[in-house]
């Protein structure tokens with residue numbers, strides 16, 4: 001059974017990452033971007049656990065903790081501080097304020113959610129989706145190499161969290177030229193490339209089709225623009241590449257890569 005976990009975080013990238021990770025591990029995230037909103041949601045929803053960035057607007061984490069512990073209906077809710085603070089004494093101050101535990105930023109995506117398990121009732125602990133997927137490349141087969149051409153840190157983390165548990169070797173480059181050089185020095189099994197954030201992705205595709213060493217390579221394009229899959233002008237320039245629309249989701253990304261590796265599409 002999933003836990004309902006309230007995330008209070010004012011940084012949009014962190015909020016997206018944390019809620020994504022919670023969903024990926026089977027939980028139901030509730031989100032707030034400041035302490036006041038967080039308290040309102042906590043009172044209304046009575047979550048199973050609260051993750052709170054210490055530095056949030058309106059009501060900071062310390063005040064949030066104080067009010068949570070003062071509320072008879074919420075005082076037993078597990079409360080975890082998520083903070084970039086690294087000063088000596090902060091840990092003690094955080095625990096003294098009423099937090100049960102403390103997670104330092106940047107968070108470690110692979111262990112972030114399972115680290116919360118000891119604070120949750122047994123029936124609500126995480127169930128990684130990855131455990132339900134067989135790793136690709138059965139016994140003895142080398143892992144498939146995926147080259148990610150993308151300058152969005154969130155995409156990089158999401159791709160890592162989604163693909164590495166499935167057995168893929170992920171390499172990351174942030175610039176088109178670097179990506180081409182990497183492909184020419186050792187052809188990856190799949191190129192995963194961001195259409196918008198990396199200048200020149202369309203040119204990279206043209207280069208791939210021109211280069212005999214890279215011809216026929218599986219390519220999957222990531223885009224933020226919904227409806228692109230119906231735009232014939234764009235499609236002709238993508239030249240048969242797969243197209244997936246953000247936000248990156250495990251099923252879509254892993255499925256598209258797997259289909260292309262199996263050669264079901266060209």
Ligand code: MN
Nearest residue numbers: 010053055056
């Ligand atoms: Mn913050």
